[in-house]
Amino acid sequence: PTITYIDPDGVKHEIDAHVGATVMDTAVKNGVPGVVAECGGFLSCASCHVHVDDAWIDKVGRAEDSDDEVECELLDGAMAERTPGSRLSCQITVTDELDGLLVRVAPEQF
């Protein structure tokens, strides 16, 4: 599946992602700027914040629909403003259904 990231400078990165990886891992491995992911995907840093495109957020799922409240708490404390499409990218697993996914990397992570 292809995931398109728009980095904080507005540069587009189209990445061929692996099913089962996370949107965060995929960005880090492919050098997409702006995804800091300080905690390495353990849901404790909020520095992997992305804004999922409006057209995709229902398919990806909203942070508030997760059973785990930690993601919402972290997003509320995130540096960049939380939007309805805000997710922590380490919590989004790549699937074939997400082929074409568009995310914007949050402008600030700290």
Ligand code: FES
């Ligand atoms: Fe730390 Fe996602 S990498 S919360």
